Amino acid sequence: MDFNSHADVIVRVAVGLVNELTPGERRGRPFPAPSDLAAAATEGLRTGYPGHREVTEDEAGELAGIAVRLRAVFDAVATGDIDAAALRVNALLEETRARPLLQRHDGEPWHLHFHGPGGTVAGEWAASCATGLAIVLGGDFRDRLGVCTAPQCDRVYVDVSRNGTRRFCGTACQNRVKTAAFRARGRVS
Numbered sequence: 001m002d003f004n005s006h007a008d009v010i011v012r013v014a015v016g017l018v019n020e021l022t023p024g025e026r027r028g029r030p031f032p033a034p035s036d037l038a039a040a041a042t043e044g045l046r047t048g049y050p051g052h053r054e055v056t057e058d059e060a061g062e063l064a065g066i067a068v069r070l071r072a073v074f075d076a077v078a079t080g081d082i083d084a085a086a087l088r089v090n091a092l093l094e095e096t097r098a099r100p101l102l103q104r105h106d107g108e109p110w111h112l113h114f115h116g117p118g119g120t121v122a123g124e125w126a127a128s129c130a131t132g133l134a135i136v137l138g139g140d141f142r143d144r145l146g147v148c149t150a151p152q153c154d155r156v157y158v159d160v161s162r163n164g165t166r167r168f169c170g171t172a173c174q175n176r177v178k179t180a181a182f183r184a185r186g187r188v189s
Contacts, residue, residue, distance in 0.1 A: 006111050006112050006113070007112075007131075007132045007135045007136075008160070009048040009049070010048065010114070010128045010129055010131070010132030011129075011132040011133065011135075011136060011145075011158050012047050012048040012158065013044065013045055013047060013048035013049065013125065013128070013129060013132075014070050014129040014132060014133060014158075015047065015156050015157060015158055016043070016044035016045065016046070016047025016048060017041070017044035017045070017063060017066065017067040017070060017125070017129065018044075018067050018070050018071045018074060018155075018156045019044070019155045019156060019169070020034065020040040020041065020043050020044035020047075020067075021033075021034065021037070021040055021041060021044055021060075021063060021064045021067035021068075022064075022067050022068055022071045024154040024155070025152045025153050025154050025155075026153055026154075026155050026169075027150075027152075027153055027170075027172050027173055027176065028150070028151065028152040028153065028173075028176060029152070031155075033064075037057060037060040037061060037064060038054065038055055038056060038057050038059075038060040039054075040060070041055045041059065041060035041063040041064065042054045042055050042060075044063070044067070045063075045125070055121060059120070059121040059122055062120065062121070062122030062123075063121070063122045063125060065122070066092075066122055066125060066126045066129070069088065069092060069126075070129055070130075070133070071156065072084075072088050073085045073088050073089055073133055073137075073145070074145055074146070074147055074156040075147060076088065077137075077142060077143075077145040077146065078145075078146055078147040082137065082142055085133075085137055085142075085145075086134075086137055086138075089130050089133050089134050089137060090134075092126055092127075092129075092130035093127070093130045093131065093134060095126075096115065096119075096123055096126045096127035096130060097127070098114045098115060098127035098128070098130055098131045099114070099115070100112055100113070100114060100131075101113050101114070101115070113128065114127050114128045114130075114131035114132070115127035115128055133145070136158070141164075143159075143164065144158055144159040144160070144164055144166075145157075145158055145159075146158075146159060146166065146167070148167075148168050148169035148170075148173050149167045149168065149177075150168050150169070150173035150174070150176055150177050151176075151177075151180075153168075153169060153173050155169035155170075155173075156169065157169045157170075
């Protein structure tokens with residue numbers, strides 16, 4: 001399932017930034033704020049752009065602030081508060097002055113970017129991620145944004161499956177839940 005080619009990648013980056021830069025829980029364990037912010041921010045960006053350059057500490061600090069704001073969008077969607085999610089996205093769109101612009105670079109064909117040239121790394125990614133999430137929220141697939149439902153995990157995801165039934169951030173959490181259910185059934189018998 002595709003929102004559109006570039007928006008898919010941007011939404012994956014939003015997921016990556018939230019999951020790498022915001023503290024909480026992951027796969028049944030505490031997930032503290034990263035000690036190496038630049039490495040975590042780079043990893044988050046590389047979820048959509050594997051060849052993305054390493055970010056600086058200053059850029060990483062700004063991206064961490066953006067990630068907290070993006071997490072609030074996923075949290076609002078997970079609780080069914082689409083209005084709050086939309087208001088948060090709109091605030092980011094307005095602050096970053098996001099605007100569509102066709103660009104061609106790095107040997108790629110023309111494709112849509114959501115920021116103009118000359119901005120900061122964090123500002124450009126904030127504009128792009130906010131626009132990508134706006135595309136999702138403004139369409140028929142707003143329920144495809146989610147927060148993992150496994151116990152002790154609050155990582156976010158975007159469901160790109162055909163049937164739209166994803167409930168976990170990944171197979172590790174899905175397997176944890178299935179194993180726990182299997183063991184619980186064995187104890188009852």
